[in-house]
Amino acid sequence: MPTIYDVAKRAGVSTYTVSSVVNQSAFVSPKLTKRVLKAVQELDYTPNALARGLQTRRSRTIAMLIPDIGSPFYARVVHGVEHRLRKADYSLMLGNTYNKPEEQARYLTIFRSQQVDGLLMFLAAGDESEAERMVKANKAVVFVGRTPRTFDADCVSADNVAGTRLAIEHLIKAGHKRIAIITGQASLSTSTDRVEGWRKSMRKHKLAAPASLIGEGDWTAESGYSLTMKLLAGTPPPTAVFASNFLMMTGALRAVKERRLRCPEDVQVISSDDSEWLDVFSPPVSTVVQPSYEMGDRAADLLLKRIEKPTRKFETVVLQPELHVRP
Numbered sequence: 305m306p307t308i309y310d311v312a313k314r315a316g317v318s319t320y321t322v323s324s325v326v327n328q329s330a331f332v333s334p335k336l337t338k339r340v341l342k343a344v345q346e347l348d349y350t351p352n353a354l355a356r357g358l359q360t361r362r363s364r365t366i367a368m369l370i371p372d373i374g375s376p377f378y379a380r381v382v383h384g385v386e387h388r389l390r391k392a393d394y395s396l397m398l399g400n401t402y403n404k405p406e407e408q409a410r411y412l413t414i415f416r417s418q419q420v421d422g423l424l425m426f427l428a429a430g431d432e433s434e435a436e437r438m439v440k441a442n443k444a445v446v447f448v449g450r451t452p453r454t455f456d457a458d459c460v461s462a463d464n465v466a467g468t469r470l471a472i473e474h475l476i477k478a479g480h481k482r483i484a485i486i487t488g489q490a491s492l493s494t495s496t497d498r499v500e501g502w503r504k505s506m507r508k509h510k511l512a513a514p515a516s517l518i519g520e521g522d523w524t525a526e527s528g529y530s531l532t533m534k535l536l537a538g539t540p541p542p543t544a545v546f547a548s549n550f551l552m553m554t555g556a557l558r559a560v561k562e563r564r565l566r567c568p569e570d571v572q573v574i575s576s577d578d579s580e581w582l583d584v585f586s587p588p589v590s591t592v593v594q595p596s597y598e599m600g601d602r603a604a605d606l607l608l609k610r611i612e613k614p615t616r617k618f619e620t621v622v623l624q625p626e627l628h629v630r631p
Contacts, residue, residue, distance in 0.1 A: 306347040314343035367415040369425040384600025405430035429489035444610040460603040460621040467592040467625035468501030484542035486519035528555025550577035588630035
């Protein structure tokens with residue numbers, strides 16, 4: 305395997321010059337740069353990432369924490385992140401927290417020990433103190449989807465209030481008056497914002513919005529199922545259910561089926577996440593489409609800016625969702 309010394313000898317320059325060209329760490333004349341790059345190509349030289357990281361104090365690696373690697377929504381966000389980072393010559397490491405704060409804490413410890421250059425994270429439900437300490441220590445961190453409640457930071461999210469209102473307004477126009485909402489943990493901004501959007505639309509149309517129509521789960525299909533079963537056992541039951549993510553929606557549909565009800569004739573279900581699989585679902589399910597790919601792309605871009613300029617002001621990016629009506 306060729307070394308930096310081999311490249312320097314082939315190009316007729318010093319190892320310092322080779323390092324400066326490869327790492328882009330110092331100015332090298334175009335003539336010498338061309339010679340070095342030619343030698344690199346001829347020898348098929350690959351710089352040692354660890355050595356380069358020690359020299360530049362950068363690992364060229366970004367870590368990302370997501371709650372559920374099996375969710376189509378998070379997969380699309382990661383796709384957007386990875387595409388942006390690849391263009392900037394960064395690698396991506398993923399950690400799956402299962403929405404558990406203890407798993408989040410474990411991964412944060414691992415990522416600190418591996419000296420990643422930056423962190424993208426969907427907050428797990430619960431204590432935010434560890435994440436806050438990282439931000440206050442001037443670490444490069446961008447929060448995606450879920451915004452911190454107790455401190456300021458760089459954030460990229462969708463307008464969950466507006467997105468939920470699109471869904472509820474659609475259901476009200478379809479004639480529904482008793483509309484339930486099932487969502488995740490109340491400690492997360494995505495949950496509270498979606499409940500706020502539900503309340504605003506219900507009150508705008510002078511419809512009852514009691515706490516009994518709110519189901520708090522953990523974003524899983526199992527919680528969507530159990531919450532919907534409980535709601536449908538109420539008196540009177542809701543005629544429509546807004547599920548705050550794709551997985552909870554699948555659980556809600558299962559509950560409707562087990563109650564021997566028709567969807568959407570007896571109970572209409574609408575979801576906050578979209579998936580190409582929904583085009584073949586029967587019955588069809590309308591969705592609030594979150595700009596997931598763009599969310600990942602913008603979050604990665606914001607993180608790269610934070611890495612280059614750690615003292616820049618915090619920035620909040622809020623993207624607008626759209627309603628996808630399926631007949």
